Amino acid sequence: MFRLENLVYEYAGGRRALDGVSLQVPKGQWLAVLGANGSGKSTLARHLNGLLQPTAGRVLVAGRPLEEYTDIQQLRRLVGIVFQNPDNQIVGNSVEEDVAFGLENLGLPRPEMRRRIGEALQMVGLAGREKVDPAALSGGQKQRLAIAGALAMQPQALLLDEATSMLDPVGVAEVLEVLRRLHRQGLTIVMITHNMSEVLFCDQAVVLADGRVQLPPQPPMELFARTAELARWHIELPPVTQLGLLLGVEGCLSLPQLVEAMKSKTATVQR
Amino acid sequence: MAAKKGGIRFGSYYPVDSFVHRLDPRAKILAMLAFMVGIFMVNKFSVFAVVYLAGFVMLKTARIPLSKALRSVRGLVILLLFTSLINMFFTPGEQVLWEAGLLRLTVEGLERSGLMLLRLVALVSFSGLLTFTTTPIELSDALESLLSPLRRFGVPVHEFAMMMTIALRFIPVLLEEADKIVKAQRSRGGDFRSGSLRRRLNSIIAVVVPLLYNALKRADDLAIAMEARAYVGGEGRVSLRELRWRAMDTLALAVMLIFAVCLCVSHF
Amino acid sequence: MTLRLQNVCCRYGGEGPLEVTAVENISLEISRGELVGLVGHTGSGKSTLAQLICGLIAADSGDIWLEDLCLTPLKKRQRPKAIDLAQRVGMVFQYPEHQLFAETVAQELAYGPENLGWTPEEISEATQRLLKRLGLPPELLTVSPYQLSGGEKRKVALASVLIMQPPLLVLDEPFVGLDAVARQEFLQLLLAWQKENNSTIICISHDIDLLASFCQRLLVLNRGRLKLDAPIRQAFNEVELLEECGVRLPTARQATLAFQAAGWQLPTEALTLAEAAEAIKAAQTKAGEQIGG
Numbered sequence: 001m002f003r004l005e006n007l008v009y010e011y012a013g014g015r016r017a018l019d020g021v022s023l024q025v026p027k028g029q030w031l032a033v034l035g036a037n038g039s040g041k042s043t044l045a046r047h048l049n050g051l052l053q054p055t056a057g058r059v060l061v062a063g064r065p066l067e068e069y070t071d072i073q074q075l076r077r078l079v080g081i082v083f084q085n086p087d088n089q090i091v092g093n094s095v096e097e098d099v100a101f102g103l104e105n106l107g108l109p110r111p112e113m114r115r116r117i118g119e120a121l122q123m124v125g126l127a128g129r130e131k132v133d134p135a136a137l138s139g140g141q142k143q144r145l146a147i148a149g150a151l152a153m154q155p156q157a158l159l160l161d162e163a164t165s166m167l168d169p170v171g172v173a174e175v176l177e178v179l180r181r182l183h184r185q186g187l188t189i190v191m192i193t194h195n196m197s198e199v200l201f202c203d204q205a206v207v208l209a210d211g212r213v214q215l216p217p218q219p220p221m222e223l224f225a226r227t228a229e230l231a232r233w234h235i236e237l238p239p240v241t242q243l244g245l246l247l248g249v250e251g252c253l254s255l256p257q258l259v260e261a262m263k264s265k266t267a268t269v270q271r
Numbered sequence: 272m273a274a275k276k277g278g279i280r281f282g283s284y285y286p287v288d289s290f291v292h293r294l295d296p297r298a299k300i301l302a303m304l305a306f307m308v309g310i311f312m313v314n315k316f317s318v319f320a321v322v323y324l325a326g327f328v329m330l331k332t333a334r335i336p337l338s339k340a341l342r343s344v345r346g347l348v349i350l351l352l353f354t355s356l357i358n359m360f361f362t363p364g365e366q367v368l369w370e371a372g373l374l375r376l377t378v379e380g381l382e383r384s385g386l387m388l389l390r391l392v393a394l395v396s397f398s399g400l401l402t403f404t405t406t407p408i409e410l411s412d413a414l415e416s417l418l419s420p421l422r423r424f425g426v427p428v429h430e431f432a433m434m435m436t437i438a439l440r441f442i443p444v445l446l447e448e449a450d451k452i453v454k455a456q457r458s459r460g461g462d463f464r465s466g467s468l469r470r471r472l473n474s475i476i477a478v479v480v481p482l483l484y485n486a487l488k489r490a491d492d493l494a495i496a497m498e499a500r501a502y503v504g505g506e507g508r509v510s511l512r513e514l515r516w517r518a519m520d521t522l523a524l525a526v527m528l529i530f531a532v533c534l535c536v537s538h539f
Numbered sequence: 540m541t542l543r544l545q546n547v548c549c550r551y552g553g554e555g556p557l558e559v560t561a562v563e564n565i566s567l568e569i570s571r572g573e574l575v576g577l578v579g580h581t582g583s584g585k586s587t588l589a590q591l592i593c594g595l596i597a598a599d600s601g602d603i604w605l606e607d608l609c610l611t612p613l614k615k616r617q618r619p620k621a622i623d624l625a626q627r628v629g630m631v632f633q634y635p636e637h638q639l640f641a642e643t644v645a646q647e648l649a650y651g652p653e654n655l656g657w658t659p660e661e662i663s664e665a666t667q668r669l670l671k672r673l674g675l676p677p678e679l680l681t682v683s684p685y686q687l688s689g690g691e692k693r694k695v696a697l698a699s700v701l702i703m704q705p706p707l708l709v710l711d712e713p714f715v716g717l718d719a720v721a722r723q724e725f726l727q728l729l730l731a732w733q734k735e736n737n738s739t740i741i742c743i744s745h746d747i748d749l750l751a752s753f754c755q756r757l758l759v760l761n762r763g764r765l766k767l768d769a770p771i772r773q774a775f776n777e778v779e780l781l782e783e784c785g786v787r788l789p790t791a792r793q794a795t796l797a798f799q800a801a802g803w804q805l806p807t808e809a810l811t812l813a814e815a816a817e818a819i820k821a822a823q824t825k826a827g828e829q830i831g832g
Contacts, residue, residue, distance in 0.1 A: 036718050037689060051499060076501040088489050089496035093408055093440050100511040102500035107507040114511075135443040138581065149500060165716050168581050168745050169787065194718045236719030239748055239790035239812060246816035247823075255797045262819065263801065266827045448637070454595045455638045459700065460625035460654030470654065477650065480640035484685065488636075 001027045001062060001157050001188040002048055008056040009043050009211075017043040019211035020057070027156070030179070030189040031217060032199040035208035036234040041192045044208065045159045048190060049079035062156065073106065080150025081159040084166060086142035095121070095137075095145055096130035102153045120148040124178050140171025144178055157188035164198060176201065197238040199223075200253055209233040225251030283343075285403040290519075291333035292404045296413035298520035302527035303401045309534030310393050318537045319389045325530065326397045335403050340396040351391055358384035408512075411435040416514055429505030437493070445486060452481050542569040542592060542707060542739065547601030547611075549591055560584045562591070562763040565601070569756075571706065572737045576750035576771065579760035580785035585743045588760065589709050592741065594624040605707065622655055629705035633712045635696035639684040644695055647684050651703045662702075669698045673728055690721050694728070701732055707739045714746055722746075726753065751775070751789035751810045759784050772808050791815035798822060 002025040009018040017040045025031050035041045046052040047059050050066055059066045062078060069075040083089045092098030096117050103113045121127045124144040134142060143163055150158055160179075164172045172195075180201055183189055191202065199205045199220045207215035207223070207230070214233050215223065223230070224241050227250065237245070244252030249261045291299070313319055330340055344351075364379030405413075415432035422428050461474035547565045562584040569575055579585050590596045591603060594610045597618065603610040605627045608619055629651075632638060641647040645666065652662045670677055673694050679687070684695055693713075700708070710729075714722050730753060733740055741758075744750050750757070750771075757774035759767035761784040767774055775781070775792045788796070791809040795818055799807055805822035809815035 036720065049499060051495060073501045073503065076499060081499045083492065083496055085489075085492060087441075087444050088492035091437060091440065091493070091497060093436060097511060101497075101502075104508055104510055105501040105503065107509045110509065110511065110513065113509075117511075133443075134440065153500065170581065170785075234718065234720050240794070243790065243794055243812045243815060246812060247819060255794060258794070259797050259801045262798070262823060263826075266823050451632065452637045454590065454593075455630070455632050456640075456650075457595060457621050458593050458625060458628070458630040459638075459651040459703070460622045461650070462621040462654070465620055466622075466654070473650070473653075477640045481637060484640075485636055 001025050001029070002190070003060040003063075004044075004047070004057070005060075006057040007044070007047060007054050007059060009040075009047070009052065010055040016211050018047075018054075021208070021211070021213055023206065023213065023217070025157075025188060025190060027188055028183075028186045029204060030183045030191065030202045032202040032205040032220075033190060033192045033208060034194065034196070034199065034205055034235055036194065039208040039233075040211040041208050042161050043211075045081070045161050045190060045192050048157070048159055049081050050075045051081070076102075077106065077153050078155055079157045079159060080147075080153055080155040081161060082143065082146045082150060082163045084162040086139050086146065086166065089146050089149075090134045090142060092134065094130065095126060095132045095134065098134060098145060099148045099152050102149055106153070116152045116154070117148075120152040123151055123181065124148045125174070138171060139167045140174035143167065143171065143175050147175070147178055147182075151182075155187075157190065158182065160189070160191045160193075162192050162194070164193065164195065172198070194235075196224075196236060196241075200238075207233055207235060221251050221253060224253065283399065283402045284406050285335055285339065287334045289332060289334040289404065291329070291400065294404075294523055295514055295516050295520040296405045296409040297417055297514060297516070298524045299401050299405055300410070300413050300417065302524050303398065305524075305528050305531035306397065306400075307394060309531035310390055310397075312535040312538040313390065314386060314538055316385070316389075318534065319386070319393070322393055322534065323389075326393060326400075329397070329400055333400060333404050335399060339403065340399045343399055344392055344395050347391065347395060351388060354391070355384040355388050358387050407439050408436060411439070412510075412512055412514055429508070433505075441489070444489075445482070448485060449478070449482055452478050541571065541604070541606055542567075543602070543604040544568075544592075545602040547591060547598045547603055549587055549596065549598045560587050560763060562587050562760070565765045567758065567765065567768055569739055569741070571739055573739050573756060574733070574754045575739070575741045575756045575758060576754035577741055577743045577758045577760070578745070578747065578750065578784075578786050582762075583760040583784070584763040585760055586711055587763075589630065589711050589741065589743055592707075593628050593630045593709055594619055595630070625651060625655060625703060625705070627705060628707040628709060629700040629703060631697055631700050631708065631710040631713050633715055635684075635692040638696045638699065639692060642683060643681050644684055644687075645680040647695060648699050648702050651699055655703060665702050665704075669702050672732065673698055690717075690724075693717070693721075693725065697725070697728070704736055705738065706736075707741070708733070710740070710742045710744075712743055712745070714744055714749060722749065747787050748789045748791075751791065759786055761785070772810060775810070776807075794819065802826075 002023070004021050004023040007018050007021040008016060010016050021044060033041045033044060043052065047054060048061065050069060050072060053066065061075065090098050091101050099117045099120050100113055103116060118127070121130065124147050126141065126144055126148060134145065137145065147158070164175055167175065176198060179189060191198070193199070202220055204217040205220050205223050206213060206217040215226065215229060224237060227237070227245060230237060240255055240258060241252050244250065244258050244261070247262060249258060249265070252258045252261060310322060313322060327337070330337060359380045360374040360376055362377060362380035362383045364377030366378040367375060368378065369376040411432050415428055418426070418428045456474060456477040461477050463471055463474050544565050544567050548563050550561045560582055565588065577585050577588065587596070591598055594605070598611050601611065608623055608627055610619060612618060639647060641650060648666050648669070649662050652665065666680070670679070675691065675694060679691070684692060687695060714725065717725060726749065729740070742750065742754065754771050757767065757769060757771045758765060759774070759781065766784055767777060767780060775788055778788065781788060789810060791812050791814060792807065794815045795805055795807040795809050798805060798819055803822040803826050805818045809818050
């Protein structure tokens, strides 16, 4: 779905936000992009739907390089994005109006618009709230609305740029649940985050720092076990994993897993 | 769950269902314009009686309580008082009732100020027929539609309408943020109401600057978000909301136009 | 600093977006130097309570006393002025962007003290001290707050409140959006300052692990009512109540409970991961002995 080859992005002053990133995201994969603030993860995400153009290197979306997408609307339709601030991406005066925004831009016929709006709202669990004023929604609901807005364009991939960092735990759970549903349906998801606990459901996770890939994409379980490296790149492990380390168990993802691991450890020791 | 109360946050929309509420907002705007022009032309008390009667009937049809319509006049009491006094005492006239220096109370003066009063009250209270029955969004859509012929002359009608709808959407957001900022600065001792002038000015700056800065940042973020959803301006854009002009809109507008013409004619 | 609330109710605060979540019948007392955590689901009234304590909104009924200052006088005219409040309580908000406004960092830090009537010398001295303590280079003083990095902005916003040395500090979700390193740094700065001034801290956060790591006392709000007010270790024993109120247990506690449920014998009073690890290791040895024979 996505392919980055030696991607470099330089700011006007010469500072490099991305310094040669090469990455592949197969169709249908849920990839988490981890990194401390300033590691370049947001910049990377914005190349994937053409919001930014590389200074050097190539970006291929669905097999075609960015330059080939002369009709930018085509690219936008292919790759949806949800941003960090729930309020600053909602344009409509009602839920259905906001979901309609992208469709209106594409000039679709109204019956088609209505159909897609209904489907998108159903997918994110906001069906029945078409007329609600966005100001009355909680943070989690607003982000789900933003996802619906992107889904209505029927993208093949969805980018989430720290979409949960301004939400409370309930909101985060709501958003993750929607993403899991979408993932099961085959949507490619690239999720930028610095919250390790969200990474549990992903297929793979990659770590960025200083504009470069420091730890290549790998399943979360494997990544969690690379304690020393994660500490080096300021990636905080989820509390359960940290506890596991204190008890000598590496790469632990959940409490039941930890209990099992400790139990078998004890039994082994006795034998 | 955590939702605050939403709803129409500002403006005077009165949410009931009525014939007037259901009219196409464009018809309402045009009808209101015609009505206003007509009211301006009235110069006889008897005709005003008809105007007021018509107005009350329309308010009743729109299911708007009279008290609500009259409440909008409250804000103008001072202006009304001022203009009537001026008209009462400074109108040149023949039949003098009372005199004191420059002030001269004449019958003509009374008549003139009476008419002016009735005119202003009518304009204000009956304008509610538009504002109480039409949401700000509908008004924006109607204006966009009515002004769209101007696009040919390069007037950015779509852009203005888009600005309107986005501004409306962000009013509660900005209000909430302003509230937070005011509180944040107050907790640092910032006070608009007491202290030296310099301090008070500084306190106002302490609220306005972050407000503006954040609003601009929002605009920036929003622009990127809109781009990401394929926004490229008004070309080729189809709006979900549709204004449908129906027979009853033509009828309502026609009736109002006839009435307005009659009012104009009554002037002579 | 004693903060005292007696039967405080606040029901309506505004219209639409400015509407205030109600709080009902809140009574509590907090003494000088206490570290208190305030938790509850979104909409439970935490922010309302925080703002009541800081005198930013007025209570409908009940009494609030900030040491010698009454925040709930009978006559509206006698309501405390902003300066009186700023001397006694400082509030740190979620986003520094709601606070930063001045042309330079120096002016930003001076805003509060100037309002309190400090002399330029006093302000300058306090600024220097605070910069050093927060690890900010003195060159920053002439820079515009808007040019700072996210972390620096937060520190400056914090500094601009701390500079007035409030005996009571209220923080409303100060850690949101910070990555792990920044969070710890912020917390350490806060605690160091608190120790020096023996200030009282009330911290609202939904990061329960973080609160568990430094708070001594926990207040739990649910639907505007104070459901729990207890020393932090005991507070987490009320498992059902916390669940009802939508408050998560800290991971350490969840872990010890999980092992207990699995049959191991261990105390379940842990607050930090380190404590939990110790308890589990001790239980492991015991369990091992049992298996061994």
